[in-house]
Amino acid sequence: MGMTIAEKILAAKSGRKAVAPGDVVTVQLDTIILFDNNFMPNNWREIQRVCDPERIVVVFDHRVPAPNQIAAGAHRTGREFVRRFGIKRFHDVGREQGISHQLVADYGYALPGSVLVCSDSHTCSGGVFNCLARGVGGPDIIYSAVKGETWFRCGETIRYELEGALPKAVTAKDAFLQIAGVHGDHATQNVEYGGSGVAGLSINARKTMTTMSAELSAEFATFECDDTLVQWVRSRNPRAFNPVKPDADAKYKAVRKVNLVALEPLVALPDSVVNNSQPVGALKGTRIDQAYIGSCANGTQDDLELAAAVVRGKRVASGVRLIVVPASQTVYRDAMKSGAIATLMEAGATIAPPTCGACGGGHMGVLAAEETCITSSTRNFKGRMGEPSSRVFMASPATVAASAIMGTIADPREFLQ
Amino acid sequence: MKFKARVWKVGDNINTDLILPITAFYLTLEEQISYVFKANRPGWAEQVQKGDILIGGKNFGMGSSRPAARSLKNLGLACVVAPYINGLFFRNAVNFAFPALECPGVDEAFDEGDIAEVDVIAARVRNVTKGTELAAKPLPAPLLAIVNAGGIYPLLEKEGSIAPKVTTAAASR
Numbered sequence A: 001m002g003m004t005i006a007e008k009i010l011a012a013k014s015g016r017k018a019v020a021p022g023d024v025v026t027v028q029l030d031t032i033i034l035f036d037n038n039f040m041p042n043n044w045r046e047i048q049r050v051c052d053p054e055r056i057v058v059v060f061d062h063r064v065p066a067p068n069q070i071a072a073g074a075h076r077t078g079r080e081f082v083r084r085f086g087i088k089r090f091h092d093v094g095r096e097q098g099i100s101h102q103l104v105a106d107y108g109y110a111l112p113g114s115v116l117v118c119s120d121s122h123t124c125s126g127g128v129f130n131c132l133a134r135g136v137g138g139p140d141i142i143y144s145a146v147k148g149e150t151w152f153r154c155g156e157t158i159r160y161e162l163e164g165a166l167p168k169a170v171t172a173k174d175a176f177l178q179i180a181g182v183h184g185d186h187a188t189q190n191v192e193y194g195g196s197g198v199a200g201l202s203i204n205a206r207k208t209m210t211t212m213s214a215e216l217s218a219e220f221a222t223f224e225c226d227d228t229l230v231q232w233v234r235s236r237n238p239r240a241f242n243p244v245k246p247d248a249d250a251k252y253k254a255v256r257k258v259n260l261v262a263l264e265p266l267v268a269l270p271d272s273v274v275n276n277s278q279p280v281g282a283l284k285g286t287r288i289d290q291a292y293i294g295s296c297a298n299g300t301q302d303d304l305e306l307a308a309a310v311v312r313g314k315r316v317a318s319g320v321r322l323i324v325v326p327a328s329q330t331v332y333r334d335a336m337k338s339g340a341i342a343t344l345m346e347a348g349a350t351i352a353p354p355t356c357g358a359c360g361g362g363h364m365g366v367l368a369a370e371e372t373c374i375t376s377s378t379r380n381f382k383g384r385m386g387e388p389s390s391r392v393f394m395a396s397p398a399t400v401a402a403s404a405i406m407g408t409i410a411d412p413r414e415f416l417q
Numbered sequence B: 001m002k003f004k005a006r007v008w009k010v011g012d013n014i015n016t017d018l019i020l021p022i023t024a025f026y027l028t029l030e031e032q033i034s035y036v037f038k039a040n041r042p043g044w045a046e047q048v049q050k051g052d053i054l055i056g057g058k059n060f061g062m063g064s065s066r067p068a069a070r071s072l073k074n075l076g077l078a079c080v081v082a083p084y085i086n087g088l089f090f091r092n093a094v095n096f097a098f099p100a101l102e103c104p105g106v107d108e109a110f111d112e113g114d115i116a117e118v119d120v121i122a123a124r125v126r127n128v129t130k131g132t133e134l135a136a137k138p139l140p141a142p143l144l145a146i147v148n149a150g151g152i153y154p155l156l157e158k159e160g161s162i163a164p165k166v167t168t169a170a171a172s173r
């Protein structure tokens, strides 16, 4: 019987002819990413041997630069680990700093057809590269670094056929919020994105969808490979790779069409991303205290350019904080060169250094009790970005930028003609 | 691996941030347990007795990779049973040897305070109070082996792949 992308990669990497839903398989890992939380004293266990330093990447992203002594200590532990095993792909605070999932894109770490793990839930981000990328637990990542393998449960696959092109000021975030709003969680299932509409989406836009698939609780999220993708990866990573196509007779639990042309800007209400989307019009006028643009889902150059286009020549409403966090130094440098950073700063944005920052409630824009934030980040659980009584609405960077200017939730289509 | 105890119930879509909020990140493991469900059920953690059983709702443990399963275990809970469990939480449950069973219909079969009997190996969940029984999904053999070994760390420690645990107060912070 035919297999989906996820099933084919699971089969290839576990040395089996076929893998079907329900199977538990042990898989060889191509890339293993450790990040600063792994080195926190509560989580870290001193590793005595690693499978292969060439397969390991170390990133500091959740708390950079260190906001307190515990984080600073974790960074020191991480640096010692890097030194001890001679890890070459190391992203410390500095020139190559960034959020791990953005670095995967910047440096082409997720090769088509390969398997990548990191103990961050949004690791499914790397699925945009036709790669089987999954967030695992902290102990899993230590096990993976030692053994070079881990287990996966294979779930059923839901396929989304994207069709048409997005209207102006409507983004991949809105496409995702449409899917999450209508179809709810996809726990224990894989998500596969394809269709004729993919060609019109940038890699950054596609990456928003795979990254956000963590909110669907999907096991794996993958995109099919195309020329745009091959070029992206080739220009960043010299290693050879083998893209994987789903079989023509692959068995899906469901195939659902998403007509991009018909979409409008959406907003997820506080506390949940799934089953919680509303058209922006329904929330227009809701007062905000903070607007946040960043994260591994929407801190790319595309996102900063879009936000800059919305705020160009305008001022952030008084009493509102617009915090913009480029997802990596590469993104930051590119947005400096293009002028997007200057435009955002002129409007009144505070630019934070590349970090997870307030997306995970860590630092750089944490919310006080009762405050309201609209964010382009990934998650809006109660207390995610600060006090449990704060409210976090989620939308595209365009909608967040428009809201920052108005001081209330606003429709970006009125800003981008 | 059999447990018989009183049942606590929580609703659908319980996320990891409710179990282990960011505010508890820098605390000791001992301190972290008092933060379980602080936002949605203040005061609950103090009422849990050692060996109690948690019945979750749909997509139990959705959210991040943080070791939320470890907090539930450290709180003294024997296991969690839910209709279906988030894949990442499930991994961490295996990692920390905290039995997590998927059992369709379990959320409707129990009221809080009922007595449950959970047989992890046989994958059976019985409501002793109501006299009903449900079939759960068995834990796959390789995962059961990790749980039986006490989780990933003891397993790696035993073969010398990671250093033994340091247990000074400062190290646990």
Ligand code: SF4
Residues within 6 Å of the ligand: A062, A099, A100, A101, A120, A122, A294, A295, A296, A297, A355, A356, A357, A359, A360, A377, A378, A379
């Ligand atoms: S940006 Fe947010 S969602 Fe992404 S890895 Fe960091 S904390 Fe997680």
